[in-house]
Amino acid sequence: VIGHPKYQESKRIAIFLSMPDEIQTEEIIKDIFKQGKECFIPRYKPDSNHMDMLKLASVEDISSLPLTSWNIHQPSDDDNVREEALSGGGLDLIFMPGLGFDKKGNRLGRGKGYYDTYLERCVQHPSGKPYTIALAFREQICESVPVTENDVQIDEILYEDC
Numbered sequence: 001v002i003g004h005p006k007y008q009e010s011k012r013i014a015i016f017l018s019m020p021d022e023i024q025t026e027e028i029i030k031d032i033f034k035q036g037k038e039c040f041i042p043r044y045k046p047d048s049n050h051m052d053m054l055k056l057a058s059v060e061d062i063s064s065l066p067l068t069s070w071n072i073h074q075p076s077d078d079d080n081v082r083e084e085a086l087s088g089g090g091l092d093l094i095f096m097p098g099l100g101f102d103k104k105g106n107r108l109g110r111g112k113g114y115y116d117t118y119l120e121r122c123v124q125h126p127s128g129k130p131y132t133i134a135l136a137f138r139e140q141i142c143e144s145v146p147v148t149e150n151d152v153q154i155d156e157i158l159y160e161d162c
Contacts, residue, residue: 001095001158002031006131010092014040014053014085014130017062017072022097023135030059040085043075044068044114051114053091054082090127094119096134096154100145105153107134108145119152131155 001007013032018025032039040053041062046069054075056062065073075082085091096115100108109115122129132152136159 001028001133001135004133004158006093006133006156010037010131012038012040012085012089012091013093013095014042014091015095016097017041017074018097019070019072023137025095025135026059028095029056029062033059040091041074042114043077043079044112045077049113049117051118053085053094053118054079055085056082086121086125090125091122091130092127094122094130094132096132098134098136098140100140100142101134101136101154101157102142102144103157104144105155105157106145106147106151107154108142113150116150116152133158135159 007013015025015029015032016022029039039056041056043052043054045051062073066076068074094115096107098107098109107115119129119132132154134154134157136157138160141157141159
């Protein structure tokens with residue numbers, strides 16, 4: 001990941017805080033800060049499909065965030081001091097999780113449409129849609145995954161031996 005040309009040229013990067021069954025992102029997050037890039041993480045609104053990408057101050061900042069029902073850290077609903085990526089300079093790159101992927105760029109998420117609706121909002125931002133990279137295990141690559149008209153294709157899937 002850290003040798004990827006899109007990562008190298010990106011200054012504003014959104015990345016998920018991984019759950020135990022996902023590609024672990026902690027080392028990538030450490031490198032984002034080491035390289036002097038700006039790091040944004042998701043804040044999901046429960047009972048909706050709304051998500052924002054909020055700026056992290058540091059790697060250590062993560063442990064101060066409250067835990068969600070999914071047992072992942074995220075900024076609280078009343079955290080209004082962090083920059084939301086789309087209220088500022090937008091994003092250059094989004095690393096995306098998923099349950100399954102196909103080689104056509106389709107992604108099976110967890111069913112709420114958080115990333116799809118966020119990417120639609122990105123398209124409206126002056127900086128445009130960021131490049132999207134899914135981080136996957138080889139076992140998550142399928143012949144095809146079910147899609148609807150609201151699903152946004154991802155630009156690239158990175159997995160072992162790809």
